[in-house]
Amino acid sequence: MYQRNSQRQPSQLSSLRNRERQGEDMSCFKDLAVMVKQKCGEDKVMDMAEWALGMLEQSDHRSYDEIINKMEKLAYSIAKEDAEQIVRGMRPRGEVWSYEQVKDYIATHGITDKCVEYYLAMNMAKNDYFNTASRFNAQDDVEFYFSIANDFINDIDADNYKIGRYFSKK
Numbered sequence: 001m002y003q004r005n006s007q008r009q010p011s012q013l014s015s016l017r018n019r020e021r022q023g024e025d026m027s028c029f030k031d032l033a034v035m036v037k038q039k040c041g042e043d044k045v046m047d048m049a050e051w052a053l054g055m056l057e058q059s060d061h062r063s064y065d066e067i068i069n070k071m072e073k074l075a076y077s078i079a080k081e082d083a084e085q086i087v088r089g090m091r092p093r094g095e096v097w098s099y100e101q102v103k104d105y106i107a108t109h110g111i112t113d114k115c116v117e118y119y120l121a122m123n124m125a126k127n128d129y130f131n132t133a134s135r136f137n138a139q140d141d142v143e144f145y146f147s148i149a150n151d152f153i154n155d156i157d158a159d160n161y162k163i164g165r166y167f168s169k170k
Helices: 010-021 029-040 042-059 061-076 080-088 099-107 115-135 142-153 162-168
Strands: none
Touching (some): 029 042, 042 061, 080 099, 099 115, 099 142, 115 142, 115 162, 142 162
């Protein structure tokens, strides 16, 4: 049975110190979570995690925000391969510019990160705003679509991970 750090027996503490020296996770959280999941189901583990995060939010806002930010980063990240699949499914045009073409183009603007975001947003802009671009004779202007994508990505009113949030709903 697991005991909180202050209640562990000397032999348990020694074992934990050895595990720590060997680079293993010292926390028993993972082991406990697995046991709770086996006995009570995954929903109970999620309930406990939600309760713990609620307690942390009340007592240590900075740590809570850091944890939530890391979770959002994982939840809303989009791999290049997934982005390519999303773009291929865009209508009516699908992929207009390849990932490599977008990466090379945004580099001319000094942008070397957020390649997946620009790949998604530029192709979205071409698919969604082509008619508007045509009204202004900009239907074939890559700079026009880059500008739309850039504004979309860098919207100061938007939540973090705007692109990931937008495309995870699709």
